[in-house]
Amino acid sequence: MQKYDVIITGAGIAGSGLAYNLKRYLPEKRVLVLDKNKDLIRDYRHRLTFPRIIREYSLPYETSYPALNFCTHDEHFFRFTREKFYLVNYRKICNTLLEKSEADFLPEKVTGVSLKHKLIRTSEHDFSYDYLVDCTGINYFLRKKLRLRLPDKLWVGKTRILKGKSAVKEPFYCLNDNGSFEDFYPYGNHIAHGIWRYTDAKDTRIIEPPRNIHFSHIVDKAELAEEHNTYVSANPVFPLYYKNCAFLGDSFGNSTTIASEGIRPILDTSKHLIRAIKRGNLKLYQNSWKKEYFNIYLKHLVSKNLGRRNHMHRMRTIKALREHGDFFYDVLDSKPDLKIPKEVMDKIPLDIKLRQLFYFLKYRASYLFQGH
Numbered sequence: 516m517q518k519y520d521v522i523i524t525g526a527g528i529a530g531s532g533l534a535y536n537l538k539r540y541l542p543e544k545r546v547l548v549l550d551k552n553k554d555l556i557r558d559y560r561h562r563l564t565f566p567r568i569i570r571e572y573s574l575p576y577e578t579s580y581p582a583l584n585f586c587t588h589d590e591h592f593f594r595f596t597r598e599k600f601y602l603v604n605y606r607k608i609c610n611t612l613l614e615k616s617e618a619d620f621l622p623e624k625v626t627g628v629s630l631k632h633k634l635i636r637t638s639e640h641d642f643s644y645d646y647l648v649d650c651t652g653i654n655y656f657l658r659k660k661l662r663l664r665l666p667d668k669l670w671v672g673k674t675r676i677l678k679g680k681s682a683v684k685e686p687f688y689c690l691n692d693n694g695s696f697e698d699f700y701p702y703g704n705h706i707a708h709g710i711w712r713y714t715d716a717k718d719t720r721i722i723e724p725p726r727n728i729h730f731s732h733i734v735d736k737a738e739l740a741e742e743h744n745t746y747v748s749a750n751p752v753f754p755l756y757y758k759n760c761a762f763l764g765d766s767f768g769n770s771t772t773i774a775s776e777g778i779r780p781i782l783d784t785s786k787h788l789i790r791a792i793k794r795g796n797l798k799l800y801q802n803s804w805k806k807e808y809f810n811i812y813l814k815h816l817v818s819k820n821l822g823r824r825n826h827m828h829r830m831r832t833i834k835a836l837r838e839h840g841d842f843f844y845d846v847l848d849s850k851p852d853l854k855i856p857k858e859v860m861d862k863i864p865l866d867i868k869l870r871q872l873f874y875f876l877k878y879r880a881s882y883l884f885q886g887h
């Protein structure tokens with residue numbers, strides 16, 4: 516039976532990014548990556564990401580945009596031009612990272628695990644490990660085996676690839692009047708379009724993606740090439756480790772922010788995990804993740820919840836922020852040291868501030884007993 520220092524289950528951005536960063540920071544480690552899919556084809560391959568990630572990992576991209584537009588169903592509010600945005604093909608970037616990692620890769624589904632003997636089983640082999648990292652995303656392989664809590668707040672979406680040039684040349688995020696949101700990425704002769712709804716749920720089979728489409732005037736004219744129902748976990752759950760195993764990526768609900776951004780926080784989080792592996796103590800991983808991200812996540816959960824419960828409140832908050840594009844950009848950028856400027860605070864109506872406080876405390880309390 517082969518033994519590895521680190522075994523990674525799942526070769527999405529979490530698994531391939533971790534393998535790449537292990538090669539970068541702990542090159543002496545023997546790493547195995549297992550994925551149930553031989554070629555990482557999955558629905559809706561397009562993702563938007565930021566220049567730092569493209570530069571840091573030398574990732575291939577399909578196109579770049581000079582700006583990102585954020586609008587509500589009736590008006591434009593922000594046009595972010597501080598930095599470019601990149602449209603990437605998810606399969607390509609994962610494959611690039613995996614190749615550069617030089618880790619061993621096997622296209623095998625992981626079926627079993629023994630924590631006691633530090634063994635992992637696929638349909639064909641057994642392997643032993645020092646550290647096991649579960650990167651199986653919304654399949655939650657290890658969380659389910661260990662009967663740990665699963666994320667229960669989801670972005671449920673319908674994603675499409677449309678054929679035909681669009682009059683709109685830049686990406687858009689649009690907040691619709693029914694609380695759902697859309698993203699829209701024109702590229703070449705295609706448009707990637709998604710429509711999303713935030714929801715509390717565990718059983719994705721019963722969740723219907725939203726129907727109202729703000730961009731219907733464009734979408735209806737274009738030829739439909741692909742359409743999928745999809746979902747992304749939207750709340751982190753603890754613990755982030757269990758004995759010699761850790762969770763990375765959507766396997767603990769690492770997707771966040773307005774744009775259901777995942778790539779950047781997941782790649783950044785892998786560095787926290789590597790530091791903990793280096794020091795032989797996975798508790799450090801959870802602690803440092805909490806220190807850097809927990810409050811940001813709570814704020815996002817609050818804003819998502821406000822939007823879902825009372826769409827008018829969220830619209831009013833956005834309107835209050837419209838003259839503060841830079842601040843709003845920092846929110847989108849998940850700045851860890853985000854400080855709300857006084858003039859922005861003054862413009863947020865009191866009832867919204869109180870609701871925000873209520874949800875903030877509610878979420879803090881609900882996390883109190885999670886983790887170790």
Ligand SMILES: Cc1cc2nc3c(=O)[nH]c(=O)nc-3n(C[C@H](O)[C@H](O)[C@H](O)COP(=O)(O)OP(=O)(O)OC[C@H]3O[C@@H](n4cnc5c(N)ncnc54)[C@H](O)[C@@H]3O)c2cc1C
Pocket residue numbers: 524525526527528529530549550551552555559561562563564623624625626650651652653654656672674709745746747763764765766769770774775776777778779781
């Ligand atoms: C439609 C959509 C649009 C998005 N848009 C953006 C965006 O524009 N920008 C952005 O930054 N983020 C975006 N996100 C979020 C981001 O893509 C995800 O957070 C991220 O891809 C999660 O990566 P992951 O590696 O944790 O999981 P995944 O990419 O889901 O990878 C999990 C891997 O595990 C494998 N696996 C599962 N079970 C097993 C098993 N038992 N054995 C072996 N292998 C297994 C799967 O085959 C898969 O390859 C979007 C997500 C979706 C769904």
